[in-house]
Amino acid sequence: DTGVSQDPRHKITKRGQNVTFRCDPISEHNRLYWYRQTLGQGPEFLTYFQNEAQLEKSRLLSDRFSAERPKGSFSTLEIQRTEQGDSAMYLCASSLGSGQTDRYTFGSGTRLTVV
Amino acid sequence: LAKTTQPISMDSYEGQEVNITCSHNNIATNDYITWYQQFPSQGPRFIIQGYKTKVTNEVASLFIPADRKSSTLSLPRVSLSDTAVYYCLVGRNTGNQFYFGTGTSLTVIP
Numbered sequence: 001d002t003g004v005s006q007d008p009r010h011k012i013t014k015r016g017q018n019v020t021f022r023c024d025p026i027s028e029h030n031r032l033y034w035y036r037q038t039l040g041q042g043p044e045f046l047t048y049f050q051n052e053a054q055l056e057k058s059r060l061l062s063d064r065f066s067a068e069r070p071k072g073s074f075s076t077l078e079i080q081r082t083e084q085g086d087s088a089m090y091l092c093a094s095s096l097g098s099g100q101t102d103r104y105t106f107g108s109g110t111r112l113t114v115v
Numbered sequence: 116l117a118k119t120t121q122p123i124s125m126d127s128y129e130g131q132e133v134n135i136t137c138s139h140n141n142i143a144t145n146d147y148i149t150w151y152q153q154f155p156s157q158g159p160r161f162i163i164q165g166y167k168t169k170v171t172n173e174v175a176s177l178f179i180p181a182d183r184k185s186s187t188l189s190l191p192r193v194s195l196s197d198t199a200v201y202y203c204l205v206g207r208n209t210g211n212q213f214y215f216g217t218g219t220s221l222t223v224i225p
Contacts, residue, residue: 004158033212042202042215043159056212091158100147100206104213106158 004107006092012113013082020078021110025094032075033104034067035091036060043091049075050097082114119203124220133190135219137203140184146206148179148186153200153218162201163188190221198223 005024013019025032030051035043046065047057051072061067064082069075079086089111093104120138127133139148147166151159163170165177165186176189190197202218 035215040217042200042217045212045214048212089156093158100145101164103149103161103164104151104159106160108157111156 004092004094004105006090006107006110008110009108010111010113012115015084015114016081018078018080019082019112020076021090021092021112023075023077023092023094023107024073025075025092026105027073029094029096029105030072031095031097031102032069033093033095034075034077035093037089037091037109038087046077046090079112082112084114087112087114119205119214119216121201121203121216121219123217124222126222126224127193128224129194130192133193133197133221133223135188135190135201135203135221136185137188137205138185139203139205142183142205148177148183149204149213150175150177150188151202151204151215153202159202159215193221193223195223195225197221 007022032049034046036046037043045058046061047067049069052069064080067077089109091106091109093106095102095104149164150162152162153159163172163175163177165179167179170177178187200218200220202215204213
């Protein structure tokens, strides 16, 4: 297994455009998380899936953001009508969901720049 | 959710032992303590996890006192490649995700 893969690594888009990111988790992991990280801050939770079900969404996830995980495998995060404030690193992580001892495996992230 | 407090930054010379302490006064009985390391432009990477006393692996040691209200990540003989941000995570937020905080930025000096 090659770990968690994210694509693309970098994305530059004009304000108002839509963007979509993809995450391929570790195949045995049933949980998938999206986090957002800005410079100098720790990762902030956006949303999480248990298999194909989206079980939790942060208040940070405005209605311009949507995430899917069809068939409980890869996931996509779409941002519509991007704004400059959306510029950040978008991190995907997966885990086994083993309660309090659960451990995240993160991908390398997608860095979004909105110009 | 147990809030964690860590120093914002630390500097250390190469070859020294570095200890990063995390305070978590409201830790719950079932909470484990987990540390992650993050290099620039990469996602965080799991380092070590523990519940009480001492845990050691090939990368670091984790010391947890009996009251579990704090924990110390110990990095032996650091090198320049240990320059990174270190996050202490305790328990889960409402739901099932961990809260990262701002972490401790460690700079190793030659």
